[in-house]
Amino acid sequence: MKAKIHVTLKNGVLDPQGKAIEHALGTLGFDGVDAARQGKYIELDLTETDKAKAQAAVEEMCKKLLANTVIENYSIELE
Amino acid sequence: MKSAVIVFPGSNCDRDMAVALEKITGQKPQMVWHQDTTFDDVDFIALPGGFSYGDYLRCGAMSARSPIMAEVIKRAQAGVPTLGVCNGFQILTETKLLPGALMRNARLKFVCKDVALTVENDTSTFTKDYSKGQEILIPVAHHDGNFYADTETLDRLEGEGQVAFKYAEDINGAQRNIAGILNDKGNILGMMPHPERMIAKELGGTDGCALFTSILNTLG
Numbered sequence: 275m276k277a278k279i280h281v282t283l284k285n286g287v288l289d290p291q292g293k294a295i296e297h298a299l300g301t302l303g304f305d306g307v308d309a310a311r312q313g314k315y316i317e318l319d320l321t322e323t324d325k326a327k328a329q330a331a332v333e334e335m336c337k338k339l340l341a342n343t344v345i346e347n348y349s350i351e352l353e
Numbered sequence: 354m355k356s357a358v359i360v361f362p363g364s365n366c367d368r369d370m371a372v373a374l375e376k377i378t379g380q381k382p383q384m385v386w387h388q389d390t391t392f393d394d395v396d397f398i399a400l401p402g403g404f405s406y407g408d409y410l411r412c413g414a415m416s417a418r419s420p421i422m423a424e425v426i427k428r429a430q431a432g433v434p435t436l437g438v439c440n441g442f443q444i445l446t447e448t449k450l451l452p453g454a455l456m457r458n459a460r461l462k463f464v465c466k467d468v469a470l471t472v473e474n475d476t477s478t479f480t481k482d483y484s485k486g487q488e489i490l491i492p493v494a495h496h497d498g499n500f501y502a503d504t505e506t507l508d509r510l511e512g513e514g515q516v517a518f519k520y521a522e523d524i525n526g527a528q529r530n531i532a533g534i535l536n537d538k539g540n541i542l543g544m545m546p547h548p549e550r551m552i553a554k555e556l557g558g559t560d561g562c563a564l565f566t567s568i569l570n571t572l573g
Contacts, residue, residue, distance in 0.1 A: 288501070290460070290461050339418060342454055344446070
């Protein structure tokens with residue numbers, strides 16, 4: 275089973291890299307970008323075949339290492 | 354006073370820290386490799402600066418989960434004075450021994466220069482040889498020193514005297530110019546500036562000495 279994890283900054287947490295991306299897009303002439311937020315994408319190949327167990331395990335991984343929940347949210351997709 | 358310096362792959366201020374500790378306490382610290390699981394019974398633990406694990410995932414994220422840290426966390430929670438400088442501060446927030454997080458500098462630049470700090474707390478184990486409001490000059494060298502915490506946490510840190518140092522002026526976007534914080538018990542200090550690099554005139558100044566003498570005078 276594959277786990278696809280997105281880690282993003284929480285709302286309200288300043289994202290200077292996202293801001294720089296937003297400015298660079300404007301410089302390139304791409305109008306209409308209101309805001310850019312940068313995050314991380316992590317893929318895991320899991321040996322677990324039970325979806326509920328995999329979900330619980332990846333949740334733990336996110337809380338313990340993959341995301342810093344002081345500043346980041348995470349979302350998990352299993353397939 | 355017996356001390357230990359924890360060494361991670363990518364630490365680069367571990368020897369500066371060892372020199373500072375030896376010069377001021379008169380005793381060589383034990384250098385402890387991150388894969389060890391225990392170390393001598395010491396009075397003081399230092400987590401040095403550097404770029405441990407190449408800052409993979411997040412600064413300090415890997416180191417915070419390395420084998421030796423279980424022991425460091427246990428001892429720090431039991432009250433052993435513990436100092437984290439720069440990457441060490443990032444590691445302390447990643448372990449949750451200290452609140453908040455260190456984010457990319459607001460202007461996205463690596464900042465490497467001597468900066469003025471104001472002493473905000475002059476009663477802690479680490480700061481009692483300074484005086485409140487005193488301005489000191491200490492170098493910083495970081496890309497991710499932009500301290501972030503939610504408003505409630507910031508209010509608590511300021512209200513309880515847990516802010517040890519502030520930048521005299523904004524250098525990295527840190528909330529309320531916070532440069533260093535203490536835990537609620539006051540035995541753990543994390544700070545981005547490098548006091549261990551300001552311990553001799555030949556190095557540019559001696560404003561870092563008082564931090565180490567504070568610890569020494571507290572612990573004997």
